[in-house]
Amino acid sequence: MAIVSYGETKFERRSGKSVIELYAEACVEAIRKIGIVKKEIDGLLANPCAAISPDSIEFELETASKISDYLGIKPKLATTMETGAMTVYNQILMAAWAIASGYVKFVLCVGGGKFRTGSHVRFVAHPEFELPYGTDIISFYALPAVRHMHEYGTTEEQLASVVVSQRKWASMNPNALFWEPLSVDDVLKSPMIIYPYRLLMCSRPADGAGAIIVTSIDRAKELTDVPIRILGVGEYHTHGWVTSMPNLVELGSKVAARQAFEMSGLTHKDIDIAMLFDPFAFLPIEHLEDTGFVKKGEGGKFFEEGRAAPGGDLPINTHGGALCGVHSGINAGIHHVIEAIRQIRGEAGRRQVKNAKRAFIQLHGGMMQHHATLILTSW
Amino acid sequence: MINMRYEKPLPQPTPISKKYWEGLRNHKLLLQRCRKCGISIFYPRKFCPNCLSEDLEWFEARGKGKLHSFTIVYSTGYPEFRKYVPFIIGFVRLEEGVSMISNIVGCELSDLKVDMDVEVVFDDVAEEFTLPKFKPVKEKKPMMKDIKKVLEILEKYKEEANVHGELVFGTYEEAKKWIGKKTDIRYLEDPIDHLRVKLFCELVEDGNPSYWDEEFAKKQWGGLLCPPAMLSSLALPIIPLWRPEYIKVSKEGWLPTRIPLPGITMINVEVEGIYYRPIRVGERLGVQEEVISISSEKKTSLGVGHFIVTLTTYYDENGKIVAQEKNVLFRFTPSEGQI
Numbered sequence: 214m215a216i217v218s219y220g221e222t223k224f225e226r227r228s229g230k231s232v233i234e235l236y237a238e239a240c241v242e243a244i245r246k247i248g249i250v251k252k253e254i255d256g257l258l259a260n261p262c263a264a265i266s267p268d269s270i271e272f273e274l275e276t277a278s279k280i281s282d283y284l285g286i287k288p289k290l291a292t293t294m295e296t297g298a299m300t301v302y303n304q305i306l307m308a309a310w311a312i313a314s315g316y317v318k319f320v321l322c323v324g325g326g327k328f329r330t331g332s333h334v335r336f337v338a339h340p341e342f343e344l345p346y347g348t349d350i351i352s353f354y355a356l357p358a359v360r361h362m363h364e365y366g367t368t369e370e371q372l373a374s375v376v377v378s379q380r381k382w383a384s385m386n387p388n389a390l391f392w393e394p395l396s397v398d399d400v401l402k403s404p405m406i407i408y409p410y411r412l413l414m415c416s417r418p419a420d421g422a423g424a425i426i427v428t429s430i431d432r433a434k435e436l437t438d439v440p441i442r443i444l445g446v447g448e449y450h451t452h453g454w455v456t457s458m459p460n461l462v463e464l465g466s467k468v469a470a471r472q473a474f475e476m477s478g479l480t481h482k483d484i485d486i487a488m489l490f491d492p493f494a495f496l497p498i499e500h501l502e503d504t505g506f507v508k509k510g511e512g513g514k515f516f517e518e519g520r521a522a523p524g525g526d527l528p529i530n531t532h533g534g535a536l537c538g539v540h541s542g543i544n545a546g547i548h549h550v551i552e553a554i555r556q557i558r559g560e561a562g563r564r565q566v567k568n569a570k571r572a573f574i575q576l577h578g579g580m581m582q583h584h585a586t587l588i589l590t591s592w
Numbered sequence: 593m594i595n596m597r598y599e600k601p602l603p604q605p606t607p608i609s610k611k612y613w614e615g616l617r618n619h620k621l622l623l624q625r626c627r628k629c630g631i632s633i634f635y636p637r638k639f640c641p642n643c644l645s646e647d648l649e650w651f652e653a654r655g656k657g658k659l660h661s662f663t664i665v666y667s668t669g670y671p672e673f674r675k676y677v678p679f680i681i682g683f684v685r686l687e688e689g690v691s692m693i694s695n696i697v698g699c700e701l702s703d704l705k706v707d708m709d710v711e712v713v714f715d716d717v718a719e720e721f722t723l724p725k726f727k728p729v730k731e732k733k734p735m736m737k738d739i740k741k742v743l744e745i746l747e748k749y750k751e752e753a754n755v756h757g758e759l760v761f762g763t764y765e766e767a768k769k770w771i772g773k774k775t776d777i778r779y780l781e782d783p784i785d786h787l788r789v790k791l792f793c794e795l796v797e798d799g800n801p802s803y804w805d806e807e808f809a810k811k812q813w814g815g816l817l818c819p820p821a822m823l824s825s826l827a828l829p830i831i832p833l834w835r836p837e838y839i840k841v842s843k844e845g846w847l848p849t850r851i852p853l854p855g856i857t858m859i860n861v862e863v864e865g866i867y868y869r870p871i872r873v874g875e876r877l878g879v880q881e882e883v884i885s886i887s888s889e890k891k892t893s894l895g896v897g898h899f900i901v902t903l904t905t906y907y908d909e910n911g912k913i914v915a916q917e918k919n920v921l922f923r924f925t926p927s928e929g930q931i
Contacts (some may be wrong), residue, residue: 332669333670335601341609342692343693346723347676348671348693349670350669356663356683357661359706360661360683360706363706404666404667405667406666406667408663408664408666414679461660525848533807560919
């Protein structure tokens with residue numbers, strides 16, 4: 214299977230657009246890029262969208278059919294699915310199965326939404342056994358970080374250096390919302406929100422959407438010079454509530470990545486760039502360790518030494534990541550996938566990594582319960 | 593009737609979880625256990641998440657565990673919690689093998705430590721609801737009045753108090769020379785007798801039949817046992833008031849009393865032991881003491897002094913090590929307000 218095209222909207226704090234309008238923009242860009250007629254799109258996979266603002270959370274369900282309606286498409290396959298920020302992984306997988314079976318030819322996978330803040334979202338906490346204690350998204354994500362700091366000596370400076378590294382990349386991405394270069398000190402001076410996370414260590418929500426088109430390799434080759442091949446996939450789900458997390462410092466990403474590497478036949482050394490989903494500054498450190506790029510406990514040092522930054526040996530989150538304003542809510546991982554595609558196709562502008570042929574993408578969803586790995590390569 | 597003043601979210605129990613919330617109301621932390629595979633279960637369920645059996649029983653948890661991780665909330669998106677910041681959320685691993693998320697209370701932010709011991713406290717937040725929260729297990733420190741009492745007793749029974757040896761006074765510099773010093777193995781005057789074991793168990797109300805029931809103990813161990821916690825009292829050398837001349841006894845006091853330091857009194861802080869095999873009534877033990885470390889001057893709520901760590905090794909009649917205990921005591925001068 215191959216990814217043959219992509220589209221992405223501008224990221225804005227308050228776009229004023231409806232979620233369906235955002236999705237449609239991304240879809241049309243993806244369709245136009247390869248010059249197929251929209252009639253050929255026979256599959257459309259979307260995520261339910263939460264339009265989240267400080268005063269309200271409005272769920273948009275059946276988004277797949279609403280996007281189809283807006284674009285005038287009547288697909289043979291359309292569903293609205295959700296595994297949090299890694300939904301794009303399941304969309305790609307479902308598209309691949311449907312195409313392999315011969316049922317459909319082109320599947321549009323759409324993600325993103327309107328996202329202003331996440332700290333008041335209640336459905337992440339068990340209403341009986343977690344919510345009464347005031348657990349919100351940030352506090353759940355803080356627990357593994359504090360344990361990791363205790364067990365492996367990861368420091369607040371190292372958490373800050375993840376942000377510094379990604380800001381360097383974001384400063385070369387005209388679409389990143391937060392691009393001003395920062396120092397470790399700047400990050401550590403920002404207000405403490407929930408220990409150990411300071412404001413700048415939390416991802417910055419925005420309105421935005423992305424779309425990719427999946428098709429067979431043969432069709433992809435006819436349509437573009439740079440089809441993106443899906444070389445390896447893997448996923449693993451460890452819990453539903455943080456209370457049941459089996460291990461705070463070893464996440465499901467370990468099993469997912471091992472699966473994907475096995476399928477791809479590649480090793481860590483073959484990887485040119487990595488996208489590690491980053492709602493908070495600790496997560497790229499954890500993903501880097503659990504997916505086997507560095508030994509346990511050495512993730513923080515990796516960022517501190519600038520090895521993930523421009524000029525480093527493994528560029529990570531070259532678009533700036535969710536930390537720098539490319540977080541559109543449920544299915545935000547689609548922007549990490551799109552950045553990998555852009556890099557492999559050589560379309561990343563000033564932040565283009567030389568010879569970025571093989572990308573490793575580690576996504577997760579919900580409160581760290583869903584984990585997925587994609588390994589992509591140029592044809 | 594629900595307390596209208598309580599604004600934070602309250603649970604809505606299900607038919608399954610009702611029992612859990614009722615337990616809390618009675619200040620009991622109830623967990624489930626699978627009768628088929630034996631695992632402990634939290635949160636309450638109908639099916640065992642290990643074997644899917646429905647044969648689950650409720651039991652009362654000890655309520656003790658370790659703070660596996662924590663976080664401090666300085667800013668929250670939940671409006672009802674805003675006036676309570678900063679508050680602590682902890683991920684607690686209970687002794688029973690399950691994890692719980694709750695608030696940590698009764699703890700200064702600066703005292704929070706990953707892996708610290710915590711125990712449940714019951715917060716009756718509303719008429720119908722009690723939330724299980726956790727607080728640090730405080731090291732048992734003697735209360736002020738206890739210290740006064742101890743000092744009074746010391747004064748009153750000064751002579752008797754000196755049966756373990758008279759305190760030797762000196763400077764920290766002199767004391768440091770004692771680090772690493774080891775006594776010879778001193779065999780106790782008498783074998784461990786059952787009367788003393790019974791007296792010890794009587795005081796701590798320990799009804800373990802291994803200490804009381806000769807028949808049971810014989811079957812189980814080949815004889816009555818000596819409780820491990822009793823060893824340290826055996827190790828204290830008693831300088832007898834009188835012995836016939838032909839009985840030779842050592843006049844050497846307890847090693848920690850012989851270390852020259854300025855503190856006018858001492859208090860035991862902690863004993864931690866490894867017991868390599870059961871120790872039986874009738875055995876005659878040998879004791880050897882070693883000074884492991886002496887801290888620099890520390891100020892505590894009791895007063896100013898030095899912490900002394902010693903290692904006591906117990907030998908059997910064949911010269912084999914049967915137990916070792918690390919002992920920490922505080923040799924100090926009570927601060928003025930304390931006396």
